[in-house]
Structures are given as structure tokens and as C-alpha cells.
Amino acid sequence: MNIRNLSALTVGTVVVTAASLWMGQQAYSWFPVQATVEAQLIDDLFSFLVVLASFIFFAVTAALLYAVAFHRAAEHDTSDGPPIEGNITLEVVWTAIPIVLVIWIAGYSYQIYDQMSIRGPMEHHLHMPMGMESAEAAPWDGLWNKNKQESETSEPAPAPAPAPDINIDTTQPINVIARQWSWEFRYPYKNVSSTELHIPVNERVHLALESEDVLHGFFVPAFRVKQDIIPKNKIDFEFTPTREGTYRLMDSQFSGTYFATMEANVVVDSLENYKNWLKQAANQKPAPAINQAATEYALTKDSPFKTGWQSVEPAAPPVVNYTGRD
Template sequence: MKFKTILTLVAIALTLGAISIWVGQLSYSWLPPQASVESQLIDNLFSFLVTLGTFILLGVAGTVTYSVLFHRAGRYDLSDGPHIEGNVTLEVVWTAIPFLLVLWIAVYSYQTYIEMSIRGPMEMAHMPMASSIAPALAEPIDESVQPMTNIEVEAKQWAWVFRYPEKNITSTELHLPVDRRAHLVMRSPDVIHGFYIPAFRVKQDIIPQQNIDFEFTPIRTGKYRLRDSQYSGTYFAAMQADVVVESMADYEQWLAEARQKSPSPAFNQAASEYAAREQKSAKAGWATIVPASPPIVNYHP
């Protein structure tokens, strides 16, 4: 009898495990394409957590469902269930196992974090003096190994402007060469914005009046979206830009082309929406901060 119980439990655990692993593998498809080194690391961690989470969810939900189906009181059964106040062994087990799991998840997350080598996560942004006290856990990768793409990012209400300091080019579209670490210096003149490219799985708030350093490595060519992730006021949702990751040759060619163009005003969603709204006689909304005029840049799509 006891052997049979154990066998049943093992069988259930194996089934749940198999389903969980399957869901864990499936979870990769819920995420955008893996367009950066960081995205692969994060997706592996996510898949691991989905596997674990599915197991726990199915375990709990399954137990509850079984109980509800098979431990129902009969219509006229007014008796009580067994008087079981607890079980110390069981309670110790279900305190210890979650604790160990948490440790496991924390260590795995920590390792992933280190591997992402997110540049000493912005001590400057947080407390200007903290850098001297606390060395960041994650060190930037050795910069001498690879040259970096240096770009200055300006986020303002509500436009993204990218400047390539070496060539003195400005653009409203972010172009990046593939397989080369990008180093951004981000600034905001007005409010907090969030630099977020889902396909790269990277995100960083831009605290106004500070230079925010940020790094990542795109590894897949294509066109992606950059979004403002920190609510920045009226036209927050419209504050998006395209990110183009291309081969080194294409990138060089784009730089050369952009250099030829003289600066002109780019299309700006917020500014044009605002202008349209102001022209209407019947005001539909409330007062808003006036969007910055469309940025004047060398290149805009």
C-alpha cells in the first residue's frame, strides 16, 4: 500500500515535471526575438522560472482540484472532517523547500546578472557619491577587447535623439552595428524617461541632469522598437523610436550617408498630435506640457 502511494506520487511528480519542462521551453516563444547577448541570458533564467512556477502552480492547483472533486461533503452530511491541527514534519518541509528554492533562484539570478555585465549599474544616477563607497557587483567587460559603438542619447518630452559623437551625426533612428558592444550616454533635460528595447531585454531610467551610462551588445540584425518605459507625461505612449541593427558595412554606409545630409526637422508624433489638437476648436482634453519641437537631425526615416 505504502509502496503504491509512493509510486503514484512519483508518477504524478514526473508527469508534472514533464509538463513543466514543456511549458518552460514554450516560454521562449512568449518573448520578443533574442536580439542581444543579454536577451539569451534573461530568457534562460525566465524559462527556468517558468518551469519551476508551472510545477508549483500545477501542484497546488491540482491538489486543490482533487480535494474539491473528491473530498466533497454529501448534501446532508453535517459531520466535520478529521481533527488534524498540523504536521510538524510537513511544515518543516514546506518551509525548507521554498527557502532552498529561493536560494537557488537568487544564485541563478545573481549569476545571470553578473554575466550580463550590466555596466556598474548607474551609481551616478542613484547617488552621485555612491560610486566611491560601493563598487558595483557587476564589472563592465574589458573594454580593450572590443571597440564600442559610442552614442549619446537625448530623451526629452517626447522625442528620442541619437548623436554619434565621432562623426557628429544626429538621428531619430538608432542604428547599431551587430555584434559590437554599444555604449550609450543618456541624458534627459526634463523628466525621468526609461530607455527600453524589448528585443534586447534592457531597460534603464534616465534621471534628468545626469549622464547615464548604459551598455549592451546587439547580436541579430533587424529593426526593433525603442520605447519610453518610465511614464513621462501626456504623450508618453508616443515616445518611441526604431532601432536598426545592421552589419558593420551597412552601418558604415549609413553613417556616411547620414553625414551627407544637412540637418532637417524630423517627424515627431507628439508634436504633430499636439498641433492637430490645438487646431481643433473644441478642446477634447486638458492642458498639457507643450511637446518639444520636432528635433532637427541629420537622419530621420
């Protein structure tokens, strides 16, 4: 290899590596905010995949551009190229590299899913006992240290209000009932129910997912968690929210005509505010919630103009203590 080729290879490798790492960092901005421990794990995995994919793309593109720039045939050269046969070394290299990359990606992905306590497809999380492995193990330490450093460099936050004197066991699951087309959430505290999911921050959240009719999907983009809800099965599901705020839950499976209306707010509160909310909701008289699917279906049913499209009649609006903000 001459000096020019060696220099070009060195410079190209440095540029391609730097560009790939930059792309990996940009990948974090392509998603909603990280609101759970699982979100950080998934985003790190995705960034890793973007770095690998970018490196391959930039390397192949750079090699093509270099060949076009420095190894073109002369303007009027119409002769055949040299009769080069197979290169065993090259073939071994370009076969071994993809195998190594696939094993690397598979191993890293398995570690992420293991930390998230995701079970295999044959298990479906069915009736899993509480106490599944927490996703907090390694990444939670990093988040804690980061939050601690930020708190040390900023002004001290005001002391939180004392928590209400109510007994709440956060290890007890919140029942999530999916139906065409609404969500209902039932809490273990005094049979409180709502159409808006409230959960405490920095606590392991346990959900028991069930469907009353067809296949639905529990999906919160900011949480990076998604779970199919299979009819006639109760599915245990867990995650750990780390950021207070209001997020959007949607149905990730096409469950019929009005599935796009099947959304709900997910409110992540401090433990004190979560207890306050439960206490206030328990004092409210249950009432039918507003249901967009039922409203739209009623308008279509009463309309004199018929489209000819048949649809399943939506389930009756759930009767809950707290009807949410929508």
C-alpha cells in the same frame, strides 16, 4: 504508504515534471525574438521561473484532485474528522522548501544581472568608465558555437563587401537624448545625428543616456534591456546586439501627454553597413525631423474646440542629419 498511493505519487511526479519542463520551453515563445546577448540571459531566467511556478501549480492541483477522487467522505458521513494536531516534520518541510527556492532564485538572478553588468540602484550607471564587464562571457560562446554549427550545415554565405575606409571607434558612446517627446542620437563620427538609432551587430554598444526635461525610459523589447533616464544625469548603458534587423525603441516611463508617440526605430546592421550608413549620413545636410507629438499639439492648439486638458508644449523637432523612416 500503500502501493496505490506510491504509484500515484510516482506517476504524478513524472507528469508534473514533464508538464513543467514543457511550459518552461513554451515561455521562450511569449517574447519577441532574441536580438541581444542579454535577451538570451533574461529569457533563460524567465523560463527557469516558469518551470518552478508551473511545478508548484501542477503539484498543488494534482494533490487536490487526488484528494477529491480518493479521500472523500462517504455520501452520508457528517461526522467530524480525526483530531490531528500539528506535524513538526511537515511544518519544517513546507517552511524549508520555500526558503531554498527563494535563495535559489535570488542566486540565479544575481548571476544573470552580474553577467549583464547591471549596477545597483544607488549607482545608476552614472559616469561609469568604459570597459564594464561584458555580458558575452558564458552565453556568447554558446551562441557562437550554435551559429558556427548552423553555418557548417548551410550553404556558404557570400563574402561581405569591404568596409569603407573610415575610422570608427565602437567603444565611444553614442549620445541618446530624450525629450518631450522625441529621441535624438548623436554619434562620435563627424557629429552625425539622427532620430533612428543605428548600431553594429556583434559589437558591444555603448550609450550615454540623458534627459533634457523629465524622467524617461530606454526600452527595446527585443533587446530585453530597459534603463530609466534621469534628468540632469548622464547614464552609461551597454548591451550587445546579435541579430540584424529593425526593432522598436519606446519610452517605458509616462513622460506626459504625448509619451505614446515617443518611439524610434533601432537598426542593427553589419559593421560594414553601419560604416556605410555613417558615411552617407555625414554627407547629408541637417534638417528638422518629423515629430508626431509636435504635429498633434499644433492641431490641438489651433482647433476651435478646447478640451480643457492642459499639456506641456512639445520640444522643437530635433535637427539631424538623418530623420529616420517614419
